[in-house]
Every structure is written in structure tokens, then in C-alpha cells.
Amino acid sequence: MGRRKMRKIDTLLQPGRIGNLELKNRIIYASMSLRSTDGMGHLSEEAIESMVYRAKQTYSPGLIVFPGLQAYHAPGTSCGWAAHISDDETARRIALAVRRVKINDVKVMATISARGTRLVNGTHDNVGPSNMQFAYEPYPARALTVSEIKERVQDFIDAVCRSREAGFDAAMLHACSGKFISLFLSPYSNHRTDEYGGDVQGRSQILVDILQGIREKIGYDYPLTVQLGVDDLLGKYGLTLDEGLQIAKIIEPYIDAIYPSTGTQEKMQNISVGYTYAHGYMLDAVEKVKQAVNVPVIAMGKLGIPSLAEHVVANGQADFVALGRPLLVDPEWITKAATEEGSIRPCIGCVNCFTYGSRKEIVPTRVSCTMNPGVLREAEYETVPEAEVKKKMLVIGGGLAGIEVALTLARRGHDVTLAEQEDALGGQWLIAAHAPHKRDYKLLMPYKLEELANSTVMVKTNCCVDEAFLKDFQPDEVVLATGAVPKTLPFELPDDAVPVVQGNDVIMGRAAVGERVVVIGGRYIGLEVAAQLASEGKDVSVVDMTELGKGTNPRLIGIYRDEIVEHGARMYPNCPVLGITDRGVDIAQMNNLLTLKADTVVLCIGTRPQDKLSEILEKLSIPYFKIGDCKRIGDALYSIRDGAEIGRLL
Numbered sequence: 001m002g003r004r005k006m007r008k009i010d011t012l013l014q015p016g017r018i019g020n021l022e023l024k025n026r027i028i029y030a031s032m033s034l035r036s037t038d039g040m041g042h043l044s045e046e047a048i049e050s051m052v053y054r055a056k057q058t059y060s061p062g063l064i065v066f067p068g069l070q071a072y073h074a075p076g077t078s079c080g081w082a083a084h085i086s087d088d089e090t091a092r093r094i095a096l097a098v099r100r101v102k103i104n105d106v107k108v109m110a111t112i113s114a115r116g117t118r119l120v121n122g123t124h125d126n127v128g129p130s131n132m133q134f135a136y137e138p139y140p141a142r143a144l145t146v147s148e149i150k151e152r153v154q155d156f157i158d159a160v161c162r163s164r165e166a167g168f169d170a171a172m173l174h175a176c177s178g179k180f181i182s183l184f185l186s187p188y189s190n191h192r193t194d195e196y197g198g199d200v201q202g203r204s205q206i207l208v209d210i211l212q213g214i215r216e217k218i219g220y221d222y223p224l225t226v227q228l229g230v231d232d233l234l235g236k237y238g239l240t241l242d243e244g245l246q247i248a249k250i251i252e253p254y255i256d257a258i259y260p261s262t263g264t265q266e267k268m269q270n271i272s273v274g275y276t277y278a279h280g281y282m283l284d285a286v287e288k289v290k291q292a293v294n295v296p297v298i299a300m301g302k303l304g305i306p307s308l309a310e311h312v313v314a315n316g317q318a319d320f321v322a323l324g325r326p327l328l329v330d331p332e333w334i335t336k337a338a339t340e341e342g343s344i345r346p347c348i349g350c351v352n353c354f355t356y357g358s359r360k361e362i363v364p365t366r367v368s369c370t371m372n373p374g375v376l377r378e379a380e381y382e383t384v385p386e387a388e389v390k391k392k393m394l395v396i397g398g399g400l401a402g403i404e405v406a407l408t409l410a411r412r413g414h415d416v417t418l419a420e421q422e423d424a425l426g427g428q429w430l431i432a433a434h435a436p437h438k439r440d441y442k443l444l445m446p447y448k449l450e451e452l453a454n455s456t457v458m459v460k461t462n463c464c465v466d467e468a469f470l471k472d473f474q475p476d477e478v479v480l481a482t483g484a485v486p487k488t489l490p491f492e493l494p495d496d497a498v499p500v501v502q503g504n505d506v507i508m509g510r511a512a513v514g515e516r517v518v519v520i521g522g523r524y525i526g527l528e529v530a531a532q533l534a535s536e537g538k539d540v541s542v543v544d545m546t547e548l549g550k551g552t553n554p555r556l557i558g559i560y561r562d563e564i565v566e567h568g569a570r571m572y573p574n575c576p577v578l579g580i581t582d583r584g585v586d587i588a589q590m591n592n593l594l595t596l597k598a599d600t601v602v603l604c605i606g607t608r609p610q611d612k613l614s615e616i617l618e619k620l621s622i623p624y625f626k627i628g629d630c631k632r633i634g635d636a637l638y639s640i641r642d643g644a645e646i647g648r649l650l
Helices: 045-055 087-102 146-165 179-183 205-218 243-256 283-292 308-312 325-329 333-339 399-410 439-454 467-473 502-509 522-534 556-566 614-619 636-647
Strands: 017-018 021-023 027-029 063-065 107-114 172-177 224-232 257-262 320-323 392-396 413-418 458-460 478-482 484-487 500-502 517-518 539-541 571-573 577-580 584-591 594-596 601-602 607-609 624-626
Touching: 021 484, 045 063, 045 087, 087 107, 087 146, 107 146, 146 172, 172 179, 172 205, 179 205, 205 224, 205 243, 224 243, 224 283, 243 257, 243 283, 257 283, 308 320, 308 502, 320 325, 325 333, 392 399, 399 413, 399 439, 399 478, 399 636, 478 614, 500 502, 502 522, 502 601, 517 522, 517 584, 522 539, 522 556, 522 601, 539 584, 614 624
Parallel strands: 027 063, 027 320, 063 107, 107 172, 172 224, 224 257, 392 413, 392 478, 413 458, 478 624, 500 601, 517 539, 517 601, 539 571
Antiparallel strands: 017 021, 484 607, 577 584, 584 594
């Protein structure tokens, strides 16, 4: 017999063990906080079905970790988006979900957590190890008393015991990223001098008390894991890796596996990181933990490339890999990697999965994904319904919305033509993905172009659609996806005003700027342009009429802010622009006129819908639908979601 061909993830597909728990493979679906609950502490039906969907794949994870279950909850207060296992009622409800997810030889693990400094949801009673103000909370934290700490310890012990009774195969304590337990571990947030503070041993005492209490209550036959923050990434002011390794050794006698993590929510860009971080960015820390302890180690941190994930386990850097966003984006990740059939839908590091609070068009509020509009509605989006009446469809505009609606319409059996006036598809995304550090963004278009190549969509580039084209083509229906164009200033410029250019043109290298630059607009494009120019040695000022970065994702904006500060650029939030002159930009600051001298002004004040065809389509009596930015300005998530939804309706 011939030798069997080695698959790309052969090592990952080998069985593994955590304590006495046998897992069919080394791939773990990491805890994904889907922000999908019933508001009373229970996971929503959609959240449960989302896990079931991943468990039933041909190749499924060996272990699925449930979203963080809060160890305690104050009666009479709002549960918000959190799920709980704080009493017998919530435990019974979660037990029903556990039974549904434990299919296809998939095991399940509970994450037992507590949110940061907020003791009571919906109140201002913030608590922590010490009296201090945190960047991510509007109200100062109050230091817990020793008796209160012991109450919280018991809450965690009880929660783990309930997880066992609910049928979970294992439990994991969440002790990282600035949440409750990790606040005690870090010298940044723990200034106590009693038994729960001081040196590494003292700061670890709350975690040791919890672990000891669990083992005393249920013994050592129930697999117990800790997701441990081993480095706050705050330098000498926070928990360092050396101290993190010490804590790992301290808790090793009580645990069956360790799950290292880095970063803290004091700097949001360091947790659940975006496109600026390299794949496998945590592996140095993971490998050091692996060398320091004798229990299995679970690696995490942008490991969504199959060859990288395989390498981590095959080379002994870790025993398991935890994939969160890769399996959220593509539930078939393992199957595609194992069979090498079909392209894996990539995570592009946009961290739009953390923008649920601002997604007013997504009701109820819950996590969504740019690349996978089917998240939390997998059963509905598993297949595309065949169209009852097959039509000749013309999609005008080859940006993300146009591409997605064209693909969806073609899957339904329509005769679809996609017309784009430029020589390449992508629209605004080509600008968004242009910068060298956006290597993850650059994964999107090749994936979409491959989908188009494998579809029946007829793609026409360099195609200008006008009245004559429409009369000749005679479509049954048209989808307008013509996107948006940059906004211009709302006032006239004097003839001698300093040159004004658009931020998009600066990013694409189509516009030159002088040595002194004023950037008007402090959202994504504005801060990216400012960071780029400041790093080139330009004298840069950024102006916005509201807060800089307002409404943006702190996991991305924090990166640009740090770079702007590092290179000495100046920031002027809440400063309306009054005019542009031959000297520069006049702004209102503190109710006084201030002139910012400039050689060039860069406009980054957003976009406006572009639609030149509606009147013509109405004149010709051709039914049409608007989607994406030409209907309402949004982002990539909105555009792809719009295309997927509208395509299912036409």
C-alpha cells in the first residue's frame, strides 16, 4: 500500500488530554462573548445554535468553550449582555444548552468569569483590589474588604461546582485581560498590603484560594483550567512576563492545563487584537509558559492560518490551539484545513465583532462579523434559497456590497452581471486595505475574487453604465451599489488658500503634501493619515469638531493614537473649523480663534452617497434597489451584510 498523504493539520487532528478528559483533537473553539442573551442571564437560542452549528461540522473542535459565565450577579439588577451561572436556576438553563452542544464527540468547557471592576451591572458600585480610577470605567473603583474578597472567592467556587452539575466536561477560570481575578494579579491595579496584595504570592492569593476551594469541594477528577494573564504589556507598571511565569508555577499544582494570555483592557488594542498585530503574536509568551510548567498549555492569539496552528503543536510550543475568531468567521475551518478542499474564509482583523454597541441596524444587539454575515443566524444562512423566478439582474458597482449581492443572487439562480466603472473591483476597500500594516485586510479581496471566479457572475470592469447601456442591456432588475465619494468642505475657499487634498488620495499616494499639515477629521482615515505623515517627519495637527476617534473601535484607534503621540503630532478635539486661509486653518478652541499654520490641508471628513442613476432607472421604468453606501454610509460589515440580505430577497 502507498503511504498516506500527510494533511496540513495532521498533528492538530491527533487526540489530546486535559486531566482525565480525552479530546478527539487538539483544536479548541475559544470562548466567544457573542453578546447574545435574553437579558436575564441566559444565553439566547441563537448563541446556543451557533455553538451547535460548529459542533456538527464534519470536522469539529475537540472542545468548545462556552462564553463567559458570570460567577455572581446582584439580584434586582440588569444582566445586560452577560450570561450567568450564579444560582441553580441559571445552572439548570445552561445545562440544557450543554446537552445540545455535546454532539459529534465534542466536549464542552465553561468559562467562569467576572467583569472587570463592575460589581453590580447598571450601578456605579465599581470595586476592585484597590481604590483607583481605570481608563475603561467612568467611575473610580472602591477597594474590596477582605470579607468581601472571601465572598467573591466562594462565588467562584460555587460557580465551578454548578458547571460540573450542569454537565460541563471541564471548567476554566478567567484570570486575564483586566477582568476581576486578573486585577488582583497585577501590581498596576493591586496596591494592597494585606494577604491579597504585595508580592507575587500575595497578589496570587485570591486565585490560589479559589483553586484550593474548588479542589477541596470536588476533588481532582474534574478538569480545571486557568486562562492566565501572564503579561499586561504595560512595562514595569503592570504584570510582567517574569511575574506571570511565577504565577503559572504557583497555580500549577491545582490545574490540569493553562491558557496563557497577554494584555489588559487598560489598553484595549492589546486584547482581542486587530490587523496591526502579527499572526501568532503571543507565541513567545506561550512557549515560555510551556517551558515553565508541566501541565498542558493552550496557545491562542491569531493562529488562524492552518500551517501556523499545526506548527505550534507539532513543534511543541503548545499542546492545543484555541481558535476564536477563525471559527467564528468560518465554521468549516477545520474541515477545510483537514480535507484541503475549499478556501478558508479569513478573519481580516477588523475587530468589528466588538462594535455591537454601535450597530443600531442590527436588532437585537449582538456580535456580528464583517466576513460572515451569517454569524448567530447560521441555520438561516447555511443555504441560499433558490429564486422562484429567475431574472436578468444587473449589479452596478463592484465594491463590497455589489460583490456580495452579485454572489448571493447568482447562488439563487439569477443571471447576474456585475458592472464596475474602474479597472478593478473593490471600491473603497482598496483604499482601506492599502497601508502596508493592513496585511490582514488584504486577504479580503482575493477571497472574494476567488468566489466570483467560481460563480456564474459575469464581471465587467471599465464599464460605464449610462442610459444607453441600460437600454441595450435591458435588465429585469438593477441593484445600485455605486458607493460613496469623499465629502467636501461646506464653505468656499479663498483663491489664495493653502492647498486642500483628500485623505484617500494621501493614503493612495496620489497627493503630495507639504511639511506642515493640518488633518481635518479625527476618525479612521484622519488618524491613519496623521499617523502616516507624522511618522514621515511631517509637522502634523489633527482637528475634529467632536472627540477624536468618536464612535470608532478603541482596539484600532488606540494604535494610531499611540503612533501620533510618539511622533509628536498635535491633537485638537472639540474644535470646529472656521475657515481655511493662506496661512492655514482657523479653528475655535476654548471659545477663541486659533490659527494652525499649514502648507497643506488634508480632508478626512467622511463620505456621501453617490447615485447618478436613480432618475434614469425610474425614467426607463426599471425596478431597482439601493444597497451599501449609496443607500446609507456605513462600513465593510454593513456593506457585506446588506449585500447578503438584499440578495436573499430579490
